[in-house]
Amino acid sequence: MVHEHLQHDKDHKVLATYEFLKRSTFQEAHRNICEMLAWDPVTQNRPRVDSSFMTKIMTTFTRKGTDALGEPQERIEECTEYDSDERTFRPKPCRQYFDVDFPLSKVETVYEEIHRTNFGHKRLTSKEAILKNADILERFSLMDASTNYSNLIQNLPFPIHTLIVGRAYGKVKTLMIHSEDDDEKEKRKREDVRIEYWRCRKGTTLIWRNYDAKFNRFNKYQQCASSELFHCLRHSKIDTLVFRTEKWNEYDPEIEPFISYYEQLYNSFENPDISISVRNLEVELDWFADSLDNERQTRMMLEITDKDVIEKIKFRKYTWSGFTGTMVTSERMGASELRHWDTAKELDIQDLQIHLKISTYVQFDVVRIFLMSENVFQYSKEIMEHLKNQITIAVGSTFDFEEAGKVLIRNQVTEMEMNLHENEETENAQENVPENAQLLPRVDTTRPTNVYFMYNNEWMLLIKFFATREEIVYKKYKKEDNSFFDNLYC
Structure with a gap:
């Protein structure tokens, strides 16, 4: 030594x-x-510069000034702006070269x-x-x-309740929120953890953990991010996992090959005994304009998600890149995988730019979609064709139930008579009430506001409008089924 x-x-x-x-x-x-x-x-110090040589340089500077230096030559290191991260990732060890x-x-x-x-x-x-x-x-x-x-x-397991993965320009950003049922929660405040992975020159990575920064000289930023996310997810049961994109300028797929991140994470879960245990999964689609990467990313994420744990799947389309491309359809997002995800209860695709075939999601209990009132009759006909039992469609605040009812009636769909007066106040309800008190009517959200049914040669479809909670409940019956009227008003 x-x-x-x-x-x-x-x-x-x-x-x-x-x-x-x-x-x-x-x-x-x-x-x-x-x-x-x-x-x-001693041996590695630079050799001393000859004094006569230094005298010659100083004399030149005195006569010609700084012009003697000539034009500065900027040395630009190789930029990895167009370098794609490898799609299969194995962490590179920090090797030891010194005896x-x-x-x-x-x-x-x-x-x-x-x-x-x-x-x-x-x-x-x-x-x-x-x-x-x-x-x-x-x-x-x-x-x-x-x-x-x-x-x-x-x-x-990591004590994570919510994990949000954000894609930015040359960065991967993660926000980790601690578990709500953490035993130490009352003893000390646990700060949310923000980790950012920045792409640097020569393929190196700068990692920020809250306010601490360090360089990783051996792996690229997507590789570092997917590797650390794998460690967080492999044994953890978390409530919500979100993949989203920050708002920024037009996207260039040659610069941002972010599909590599999904593939590296997918390859990390190659052991079939390890999967992502998450209740709510949210994925943002169409980061790649009209490419087929949507299908690949959704397929990969659903394949490595534990189907016995997941309850809700949410998809949104990214539209802040300066163009929207074509609408996301069943064929382009790999929604055929959803048909096999029969344990999940809810699918949220309430987005104007996402259109899925009804056959891809009728197995869910609740589906949140963007439905126009004037399209309710055609939609109901398709529901009758593909529905096996019952489904709840959450339509959102822009859906006009009154107009939708008129559309159904115009198309000869039968409206059922309903008794909507069972929630009136009793005779003693207003006793001992101050004179300036404001009495608000009670709204029973458990009872439908309108009921319709349509039929064909073999089936009857019961359509219940719940305007108070913005839902349409469809239930399908055989024509000879006498239970049609049993639960008509609930």
Whole structure:
């Protein structure tokens, strides 16, 4: 070892602490310290410049001024603006090239001690207890602390309630919100974690975790983002997972090959025993104009999502890129996969730019769509053709139920007579009420406001309007089924 004066443990602790303050991982810290210890300050110093040569340069400057330097030549490093991230990702290790007697365990010991002190976990003795009490940001830090912590944390869930993945220009941004049922929630406020991965020159990545920044010299930004997201999701049960895009200028698919991010995440879940456990999945479509990447991204995300856990799927079309392209249809978004997702209860596609065939989503209990009042009759005919039992269609506040009812009647759909006076106030309801009190009518959202039925040679379709909660409930019956009138008004 060249630096014989750096032999004591206290010297090693200072070096490791300095690397920790630089946000280096324990492997990076070990490599940097070994590189420093192997550096020979005598043999590797630059040779002295001959004094006569310096005198000649200074004389030239005196006679010709700064013009003697000529035009400055800017050296532009290779820009990775058009470099696509690899679609299959394996993390590249931080290799060790220096033959120095400085074991990795010395760095790990210092890092673990610093973490226990900084996170207030000195009273905790076991690594398992420290990890259990660590919040999201602390777990990311502990993952970089030592081999033991890194291995342990790979098999533990992250305390995440909501995870939002945002795509920006040359960046991936994630927002992680802590679980609402966290036992430590009342003891200390847990800050939401914002992590950003920025594309830099030469394919390197700048990673921001809240207010801390560090460089990753070995992997590109989409690779870093998908790898860390995989660690967060592989054992966690979270409520909501969202993929969305920030508003910005027109999209250039040659510059932003973001489909790589989905493919890397998909490939990380290649083990069929590991899947994303999420109740609500939201994906933004059409990042790639009229390409087929919509079909691929939805297929991949649904394939790696646990179908026994998911309850709601939401799709929206990205329209802030300066053009809208064509409407997203069943063929372009891979919605054929939805037919196999029969355990999910709700599908939200309430977007003017998204149009799916009814046959792709009739298995859901609730479907949120954008439906025009004048189209309700044709829509009801298609529902009768594809529906097997019952479905609730949530139509939104712009749907005119009165106009829709007129459309049905004009097309000879029968309107049922209803008793809507069962919610009147009783005789004693207004006793002991102040004179200036305002009496508001009660609205029973459990009862339909209008009921219709249409039929063909074999089937009858019951159509119930719930204008108070903006829903249409369709139920299909065989013509000979006598239960048609059993639940007519509920």
